[in-house]
Amino acid sequence: MTSSTLAGPAPAAAPAPPLAARAASVGASPVREILALTERPEVISFAGGLPAPELFDTEGVRAAFDRVLAEEPQRVLQYSTTEGDPALRAAVADRLTGTGLPTGPADLLVTTGSQQALTLLATALLEPGDTVLVENPTYLAALQCFGFAGARVVPVSSDDEGIDPGALAEAVERERPKLLYLVPTFQNPTGRTLPLARRQAVAEVAARHGLWLVEDDPYGELRFEGEPVPRLASLPEAADRTVLMGSFSKVMSPGMRLGWLRAPGALRRACVIAKQSFDLHCSTVDQAAAARYLTEHDLDAHLDRVRASYRQRRDALVDGLSAALPPGSTWNRPEGGMFVWARLPEGHDATALLREAVTHDVAYVPGAPFFAGSPDPATLRLSFTTHTPDEIREGLRRLGTVLRAGS
Structure with missing residues (x-):
């Protein structure tokens, strides 16, 4: 009889200590999770707050x-x-x-x-x-x-x-x-x-x-x-x-x-x-x-080009929202930046509608995760920076197919 037989089976390893409470209590970014859904090149995404890569001063x-x-x-x-x-x-x-x-x-x-x-x-x-x-x-x-x-x-x-x-x-x-x-x-x-x-x-x-x-x-x-x-x-x-x-x-x-x-x-x-x-x-x-x-280099001259392009893109988005969103929706017209904030009529849930939108190759960010208090499920964030005006218009056509269905 060998010594290993006499010793019997090795004891089960003890589990590793748990994660810190803060790591367990803070969830992943829903925006990052959404971006993972929109990596397919055919998706027109209004989700990410990304600068337009073709406008970089490479x-x-x-x-x-x-x-x-x-x-x-x-x-x-x-x-x-x-x-x-x-x-x-x-x-x-x-x-x-x-x-x-x-x-x-x-x-x-x-x-x-x-x-x-x-x-x-x-x-x-x-x-x-x-x-x-x-x-x-x-x-x-x-x-x-x-x-x-x-x-x-x-x-x-x-x-x-x-x-x-x-x-x-x-x-x-x-x-x-x-x-x-x-x-x-x-x-x-x-x-x-x-x-x-x-x-x-x-x-x-x-x-x-x-x-x-x-x-x-x-x-x-x-x-x-x-x-x-x-x-x-x-x-x-x-x-x-x-x-x-x-x-x-x-x-x-x-x-x-x-x-x-x-x-x-x-x-x-x-x-x-x-x-x-x-x-x-x-x-x-x-x-x-x-x-x-x-x-x-002249950063301000570069920014002039970026701002001119972003203004055109904002205009394409804002001007097309009345045809894409359900009647009774509201939205703003920012003087700069990257985002438009919209609200669908009562009873609409932008989070629930997102997965249907992705099946139509268009995406946005639901507004609910941005609230520290009780969220407003009818809100959504739309970024206008990463697509041309023509692409934005096509994205809004796809979005309207989802959001206006049954309105």
């Missing part, structure tokens, strides 16, 4: 990479500082200063897209159980981010002009939040822009009650009609308590994964330390190329 970006790799290969292929490439921070600071927000390079931290900026802020500011106020509806990934931080997210009533200052003041007094998160210009998902009077009221509430303002501005440079509205960060009442986040994803290239945050010194330093623990720093070569692009 030659200019390639030239910028070629220059930095030819002239400074040892530097741009090496590790670099957490705060970010000095030339890139200087270029961003110059652009912000030129729009009426005096900014120095030292005021900025370069991040892996503005999404990381939001994660760094949540790490630096929020304890589990802290309260965060958001517009309703709001950017879906922000809800995920605050959920991972263990925050309690409270929606504030909003209307066609954005967050309601009166409702905000009541919520601040009732909830005692640590921060308010806003996308005040061409908001995702609604495309709305908060008017100056409301921005001033928001700044006054923040100053009076002592809370942080997080101003997410990835779309502000995509205005193709109307007059710009001053940033919250530029208002005197909010200057010492506003974090401004921006991104190169919508104006240069999302694949470079570069964004930035502008914040008061102590908070910015805390974000630098948090970033050191996440990824040390953003890609050195991508930062160097972005800085070279901004100094040697």
